Amino acid sequence: MMKNCNGMGELPNILKNFGIDADPDWLAIVLFVRNILRQLSVYSDEKKGEIQREMFAELARKDFSREHFEQVLAMLDMYLMQTIGTLELEKALAEEKRAATRLLNEMNEVIGSMQGASERQNRKLDAFKEQTVDVIEAGGDTSFIVSKVRDMFQELIIEFREESRELQAKAQMLERTANFDPLLTELRNRRALDAYLHDSVLSQRKQPAPLSMMLIDVDHFKNVNDTHGHQVGDDVLKALARIMATHAVQYQGFSARYGGEELVVVMRNMPLDRAVLKAEAIRADVEHYDFRVRSDGQLGERPIQFTVSIGVAQWQKGWDSSDLVRAADSAMYTAKRSGRNRVVAYEKESKSISVD
Numbered sequence: 001m002m003k004n005c006n007g008m009g010e011l012p013n014i015l016k017n018f019g020i021d022a023d024p025d026w027l028a029i030v031l032f033v034r035n036i037l038r039q040l041s042v043y044s045d046e047k048k049g050e051i052q053r054e055m056f057a058e059l060a061r062k063d064f065s066r067e068h069f070e071q072v073l074a075m076l077d078m079y080l081m082q083t084i085g086t087l088e089l090e091k092a093l094a095e096e097k098r099a100a101t102r103l104l105n106e107m108n109e110v111i112g113s114m115q116g117a118s119e120r121q122n123r124k125l126d127a128f129k130e131q132t133v134d135v136i137e138a139g140g141d142t143s144f145i146v147s148k149v150r151d152m153f154q155e156l157i158i159e160f161r162e163e164s165r166e167l168q169a170k171a172q173m174l175e176r177t178a179n180f181d182p183l184l185t186e187l188r189n190r191r192a193l194d195a196y197l198h199d200s201v202l203s204q205r206k207q208p209a210p211l212s213m214m215l216i217d218v219d220h221f222k223n224v225n226d227t228h229g230h231q232v233g234d235d236v237l238k239a240l241a242r243i244m245a246t247h248a249v250q251y252q253g254f255s256a257r258y259g260g261e262e263l264v265v266v267m268r269n270m271p272l273d274r275a276v277l278k279a280e281a282i283r284a285d286v287e288h289y290d291f292r293v294r295s296d297g298q299l300g301e302r303p304i305q306f307t308v309s310i311g312v313a314q315w316q317k318g319w320d321s322s323d324l325v326r327a328a329d330s331a332m333y334t335a336k337r338s339g340r341n342r343v344v345a346y347e348k349e350s351k352s353i354s355v356d
Helices: 008-018 024-039 045-059 066-137 142-179 190-206 221-228 230-250 272-287 321-337
Strands: 211-218 254-259 262-268 308-314 343-347 351-355
Touching (some): 024 066, 045 066, 190 254, 190 321, 211 221, 211 272, 211 321, 221 230, 230 254, 230 262, 230 272, 262 272, 272 308, 272 343, 308 321, 321 343
Parallel strands (some): 308 343
Antiparallel strands (some): 211 308
16 A cells, blocks of 8 residues: 555555545544654554555545544544554553662661561660669569559550551551552552452452453643653643542542543443443543643633543353453443543444444
8 A cells, every 4th residue: 555655646546446535534634644653653564554445435435424534533533543552652651660669669768667666665675674673683572563564564665555556557557558559649540450450350250240350541742741741741631630539439430540641430230231320420520620721830721621431341151351441442442432521431343332
């Protein structure tokens, strides 16, 4: 397909064959596929050929309606996002490495504190024994000796209790580092999500019950980053995480960051139809959310509107956790291709139902 499209003299023939007149939008699609695509080094020749074949198949339909144009744009956007996704994966791996390093450092600190506390407590117990012996050997009234030893013992308990509180606080911090996302602090991280999904599917095999999952993706997130900067992009994700976590806590949903701008809610004992309603509630709240950029402590006058596409799937007999994720992911991409800002439910035999 690549070599069939060389030479500017062939362009009029191509447009004529497809029935394109002077429509600038469709002309832009043809020029992209014909000229710009082959210059993109991020794609292999095989991938370029695949994209060209799909695009020319869409052009061959000779449907030049606005709706079809938006669908073709969504297809191109999906290809671009696949490339961006590769870069985001590398970034995610780097973040995971930093998170693992931070977790290891905190673990070493907690272990060191525990060892130190144990040594201090042993020293204090030895000192307590020596002081007790000194008090008793000093003689005096028995009630005075008992009172003195009791006071010393209470002081020792208070010190041990305070050290125990400090260790417990450090252990809680360690648990949060291990299980929660460093940026979206309301959400669990990918490691915790994978463990939760694995346990949920195992429990399905022992005691079956509805298990649903929604996969949420910010529409045109790259445009937010390109237009307003990555800090604003992070703030958008934080706002979405707050909305999502607020909804999920109402029905004991397990909310987590799957990767990049993709977020997840897993819902035990919730069938697909109910999960779709919960997803629609999140979508609507996001659409109407008044998000404003904060600069120098001041909120911007004009809000930034952003929307999400949500895919919802229910676990089916014989599936493992990755099958459930793939089903929700498939439904989410159907929502993207169908125009975004919508909820799509996955059903058996690759069917997807759109919820507008």
